Amino acid sequence: MRRSSIIMLIAAVALGLIAVLFARTFLGNAGDAGGGRSAAAVRTVPTVVAAADINFGEKITPDKVKVVDWPANTLPQGSFQRLEELTMGAGRTAMRPIVANEILTEKSLATGANRLSTAQLLGPQMRAISVPLNEVSGVAGLIFPGDRVDVFMTRQPDEAMPYSELLAQGARVLAVGVDMNVGKEKPELVKSATIEVTPLQAQKIALAVTVGQLSMALRHFTDESRVRLQTAQVMDLNDGTITRLVRKPNSGGSAPSGPSGPPAGGNSGQAPIGPGVVVMRGTSNGMTSSFESVIGK
Template identity: 50%
Template sequence: MLVTAMVLGLFAVFIARFFVGPSGAKTTPETQTVAAVVAAQPFAFGEKITADKLKIVRWPAAGIPAGTFQRIADAVGSDERVAMRSIDTNELVTVNGVSGKESRMSASQLLGPTMRAASIPITESSAAGGFVAPGDRVDVYVTRDPGDEQYPYSDLIVQNVRVLAVGQDSNVAKDKPEIVKTATIEVSPLQAQKLALAATVGTLSLSLRNILDESQVRLETAQLLDLNDGTVTRILSKPKRSADAPQQVAAAAPAGGPRPTDGRPTGPSVEVFHGNKPSYHSIPSGS
């Protein structure tokens, strides 16, 4: 029993030295950190970036995102940068959160790498009553009235596009509706081409959609006959005037009735065109 106890004791000492180490505690590698600029006070959208509202903290090197600043002077810059969005206290200040090298707010920084910014005219009724705000997702419709060729119709041309700005306001923290004249949306080059054409031939309108709804729907062209809830209706079309309509009217007029106001005779006649101007000549009876 004594020998067994000594063997177990020696084994325990060996295990402790192997796993714990000679110092009596397991050593862990020191976490490497780097300097990073964060907001000492919150910044509102469009507010100037100043040194007194910034501070430097130590940030784990393995977890720091790209585009951060290591010096306050670099974050402030020499061209009066402003906040492109709201920045909270102790939040990292990045190049995507402040304006670029120019001394103005550049909307191009809000675009995706291959996307375009297109502005369309809107009104209170065509922009969800002013509730469309930067950061929202919308669908765009075009409504046309071709005149005598066709009846008016409406088509869905782009879906689920992001609103970059309403008017000249691109603050995603905007919390009050506002009536403006234009909306700027993020679209692909092909969608920008469609919008440019649609704006010249019809009226554009926005439809606000749920921010979580990413579905793509396929809608048929909506025409006048579709403006009901499915109830069967009877629509009468306007009669088309044919080329021989004046002769038909003249033949249908009674012999003793009133003479037409355009100079046509009430009896048998010959219609002669000189260019686009018609003239009428009566045919004597018995001829």
């Protein structure tokens, strides 16, 4: 009886070992087969990538690029499959900083190695025009290539009050000064900026430069909204509250400028002399609705 128990125990252990070996072998073969099917399902194609960091304006040379196998279904549009496409003929130049192992595309490169031109950055049917800047109108040098800006014109004509107009919204900055590098990191005060606009906007800006002063307002690069603005004048600077302005004393017998009230003492033939107060009551939208002039005694 004791011997039979020992035999049964040995047989059970042997069967357990056989089952473990069988399961390991079967699962391993199944995994290898599945991995082979997965590998076969992913198709790769030769793709040109940067072998090292490429700076803005550098010519693409054989030592700066290499070919790797890249999954075909994740390949970006405009990529290259052969080194000769980049290094032969006129050659190509980097239009922006390119990091190592990044896929090179047509949009990141300019054809021809002689010089870089802003024209290659323009979209179809768009124009490039330069706008004069100073420290204030250029947002203290914080405008960089690739930013989006709104363009305003401020004018002070002789026949009317000063006013401001919106000329363009969301215009893309192509260059600041002579720098087109979108990888530019340090702010710099420049005398001009080149922006991308429509032909009509270019016409308006060209005229505005001759009659007024242009300013730029920096906006978020993802903001593509279009805000409808009216012509802003001095009277529109009020936020809706009542404003009192002290009139300058009248001298030389000339009539005071601006709105006037009834003359003092009932004398309608002579303009009042002395200081006064102009009361402006604004509406909720900031537009002046009424004027009141109180002449000081």
